[in-house]
Amino acid sequence: MRTTAYVRVDRERCIGAGMCVLTAPEVFDQDPEDGLVLLLDAEPPAAPLAAARMAAGVCPSRALTVHEPEAGGS
Template sequence: MRVTIDQDKCCGAGSCVLSAPEVFDQREEDGIVLLLDAEPPAALHGAVHEAAAICPAAAITVEQTERG
Protein backbone atom coordinates (compact mmCIF):
# COMPACT_ATOMS: atom_id res chain seq x y z
CA MET A 1 0.00 0.00 0.00
CA ARG A 2 1.16 3.50 -0.85
CA VAL A 3 -0.58 6.53 0.64
CA THR A 4 -0.44 10.03 -0.80
CA ILE A 5 -2.12 13.21 0.37
CA ASP A 6 -3.10 16.43 -1.33
CA GLN A 7 -2.58 19.21 1.20
CA ASP A 8 -4.23 21.71 -1.16
CA LYS A 9 -7.51 19.76 -0.91
CA CYS A 10 -7.35 19.19 2.85
CA CYS A 11 -9.95 21.10 4.87
CA GLY A 12 -8.48 20.20 8.27
CA ALA A 13 -11.40 18.09 9.50
CA GLY A 14 -9.05 15.67 11.28
CA SER A 15 -11.05 12.52 10.61
CA CYS A 16 -7.95 10.85 9.15
CA VAL A 17 -6.01 11.40 12.38
CA LEU A 18 -8.84 9.88 14.39
CA SER A 19 -8.96 6.82 12.10
CA ALA A 20 -5.21 6.22 11.69
CA PRO A 21 -3.07 8.33 14.05
CA GLU A 22 0.00 6.25 13.23
CA VAL A 23 -0.23 7.33 9.59
CA PHE A 24 -1.70 10.85 9.69
CA ASP A 25 -1.21 13.98 11.78
CA GLN A 26 -2.17 17.64 11.44
CA ARG A 27 -0.15 20.83 11.32
CA GLU A 28 -0.59 22.82 14.51
CA GLU A 29 -1.05 26.16 12.78
CA ASP A 30 -3.89 25.26 10.40
CA GLY A 31 -4.89 21.61 10.85
CA ILE A 32 -3.74 20.54 7.38
CA VAL A 33 -2.94 16.83 7.10
CA LEU A 34 0.60 15.53 7.46
CA LEU A 35 1.58 12.08 6.23
CA LEU A 36 3.65 10.20 8.80
CA ASP A 37 3.95 6.86 6.96
CA ALA A 38 3.51 6.60 3.17
CA GLU A 39 3.79 2.80 3.27
CA PRO A 40 2.05 1.68 6.46
CA PRO A 41 2.20 -1.94 7.66
CA ALA A 42 -0.60 -4.35 6.81
CA ALA A 43 -2.07 -4.05 10.30
CA LEU A 44 -3.00 -0.43 9.52
CA HIS A 45 -4.42 -0.90 6.03
CA GLY A 46 -8.04 -1.07 7.21
CA ALA A 47 -7.70 2.14 9.19
CA VAL A 48 -6.03 3.91 6.24
CA HIS A 49 -8.80 2.82 3.86
CA GLU A 50 -11.37 4.09 6.37
CA ALA A 51 -9.55 7.42 6.67
CA ALA A 52 -9.53 7.84 2.89
CA ALA A 53 -13.21 6.91 2.64
CA ILE A 54 -14.38 9.38 5.29
CA CYS A 55 -12.14 12.30 4.28
CA PRO A 56 -14.62 15.08 3.43
CA ALA A 57 -12.17 16.69 0.99
CA ALA A 58 -11.00 13.46 -0.73
CA ALA A 59 -7.43 14.50 0.04
CA ILE A 60 -6.13 10.95 0.63
CA THR A 61 -5.23 8.52 -2.13
CA VAL A 62 -4.49 4.86 -1.45
CA GLU A 63 -2.75 2.70 -4.05
CA GLN A 64 -2.17 -1.01 -3.75
CA THR A 65 1.42 -2.08 -4.29
CA GLU A 66 2.95 -5.50 -4.84
CA ARG A 67 3.82 -5.73 -1.15
CA GLY A 68 0.31 -4.89 0.01
Protein backbone atom coordinates in the same frame (compact mmCIF):
# COMPACT_ATOMS: atom_id res chain seq x y z
CA MET B 1 6.18 -1.66 -10.49
CA ARG B 2 5.49 -1.16 -6.78
CA THR B 3 4.92 -4.23 -4.67
CA THR B 4 3.57 -2.48 -1.57
CA ALA B 5 0.58 -0.22 -1.05
CA TYR B 6 1.31 3.41 -0.30
CA VAL B 7 -0.58 6.45 0.92
CA ARG B 8 -0.65 9.93 -0.57
CA VAL B 9 -2.16 13.16 0.74
CA ASP B 10 -3.19 16.29 -1.13
CA ARG B 11 -2.77 19.20 1.27
CA GLU B 12 -4.29 21.52 -1.34
CA ARG B 13 -7.61 19.65 -1.03
CA CYS B 14 -7.48 19.14 2.74
CA ILE B 15 -9.99 21.16 4.77
CA GLY B 16 -8.61 20.17 8.19
CA ALA B 17 -11.61 18.10 9.32
CA GLY B 18 -9.30 15.69 11.18
CA MET B 19 -11.18 12.50 10.34
CA CYS B 20 -7.93 10.97 9.10
CA VAL B 21 -6.20 11.51 12.43
CA LEU B 22 -9.15 10.06 14.34
CA THR B 23 -9.31 7.03 12.04
CA ALA B 24 -5.61 6.30 11.45
CA PRO B 25 -3.41 8.15 13.96
CA GLU B 26 -0.44 5.93 13.10
CA VAL B 27 -0.51 7.22 9.54
CA PHE B 28 -1.83 10.81 9.74
CA ASP B 29 -1.47 13.88 11.92
CA GLN B 30 -2.56 17.50 11.65
CA ASP B 31 -0.20 20.40 11.20
CA PRO B 32 -0.41 22.47 14.40
CA GLU B 33 -0.09 25.69 12.40
CA ASP B 34 -2.72 25.29 9.69
CA GLY B 35 -4.63 22.15 10.74
CA LEU B 36 -3.99 20.40 7.44
CA VAL B 37 -3.11 16.74 7.10
CA LEU B 38 0.42 15.50 7.65
CA LEU B 39 1.47 12.09 6.38
CA LEU B 40 3.43 10.18 9.03
CA ASP B 41 3.91 6.88 7.19
CA ALA B 42 3.58 6.59 3.41
CA GLU B 43 4.00 2.80 3.45
CA PRO B 44 2.33 1.59 6.65
CA PRO B 45 2.13 -2.08 7.64
CA ALA B 46 -1.13 -4.05 7.35
CA ALA B 47 -3.20 -2.82 10.33
CA PRO B 48 -2.44 0.90 9.93
CA LEU B 49 -2.87 0.52 6.16
CA ALA B 50 -6.39 -0.83 6.70
CA ALA B 51 -7.12 2.18 8.90
CA ALA B 52 -5.67 4.49 6.22
CA ARG B 53 -8.07 2.95 3.68
CA MET B 54 -10.95 3.74 6.04
CA ALA B 55 -9.64 7.27 6.55
CA ALA B 56 -9.54 7.81 2.79
CA GLY B 57 -13.16 6.70 2.63
CA VAL B 58 -14.35 9.11 5.32
CA CYS B 59 -12.28 12.13 4.27
CA PRO B 60 -14.84 14.83 3.35
CA SER B 61 -12.48 16.53 0.89
CA ARG B 62 -11.09 13.33 -0.66
CA ALA B 63 -7.57 14.53 0.10
CA LEU B 64 -6.29 11.01 0.84
CA THR B 65 -5.57 8.16 -1.54
CA VAL B 66 -4.26 4.66 -0.98
CA HIS B 67 -2.49 3.21 -3.99
CA GLU B 68 -2.54 -0.57 -4.15
CA PRO B 69 0.22 -2.57 -5.85
CA GLU B 70 -0.53 -3.64 -9.37
CA ALA B 71 -1.11 -7.32 -9.90
CA GLY B 72 1.88 -8.73 -11.73
CA GLY B 73 2.10 -11.77 -13.81
CA SER B 74 1.54 -12.92 -17.28
